[in-house]
Amino acid sequence: MDRLRLGVNIDHVATIRNARGGDNPDPVRAAVMAQEAGADGITAHLREDRRHIRDQDMAAIAAAIDIPLNFEMAATDEMARIALATNPHAVCLVPERREERTTEGGLEVAGDANRLTSYIAPFRDAGARVSLFIAADEGQIEASARVGAAVVELHTGSYCDAVAEGRTEDAAVELERLIAGAAQAHDLGLEVHAGHGITYDSVAPLAAIPQVVELNIGHFIIGEAVFRGLHDAMGEMRRLMDLARRTT
């Protein structure tokens, strides 16, 4: 199997910065360090409420890195304007609710297919790969192919929560859902990514799904970097990913 790509999400460096205001710690520096430490891409989520990444961060990250930038955002007109001006390698459309603590559930694609088809078109024309952050649900996967996305990123949050909370039966059910979803998406011609809530404890079974070519991981890596540095935190994740890939 090909080497699995590791996209590092640096949102939560900005969360720490914003807790105090000012400029430190700088998410742009984190993006450059992650690149130096072997990240295959940088993911950043410009939320509508700007709770972590801000507009100027996105432009600065895009200018500072040489690896692909995956611009996560809600499918709004405001975000389309900003993202098209930033010219990212990829945009990943995610559902957003201001009251949520973190991204809950996947994007509703099946029920919003006409609007999303038109929304995606200018990104495709601009050469950006469009990814949809969805639950591993048959109808949403089928709709993602229909609206013209190139990529789906399967939401791994429920699986990772079950692993973290020791709910092994739930974890097994969620993992089966992700395995089936990855196969379906791949058969429909979609590139398959996965992400959300991934830790050292939950990464291996996800990395072993053969159709998954990229994992996007942020919160855990940034937290772990507090204790062991970004290079080591990423290195351990890389090691676990490569090991799982080799042993399948």
Ligand SMILES: CC(=O)[C@@H](O)[C@H](O)COP(=O)(O)O
């Ligand atoms: C879509 C996704 O999974 C990430 O962008 C994540 O949402 C970032 O962290 P927050 O949800 O805490 O903003």
Ligand SMILES: NCC(=O)COP(=O)(O)O
């Ligand atoms: N799209 C998922 C992502 O970028 C990382 O999510 P998390 O690891 O911060 O939960």
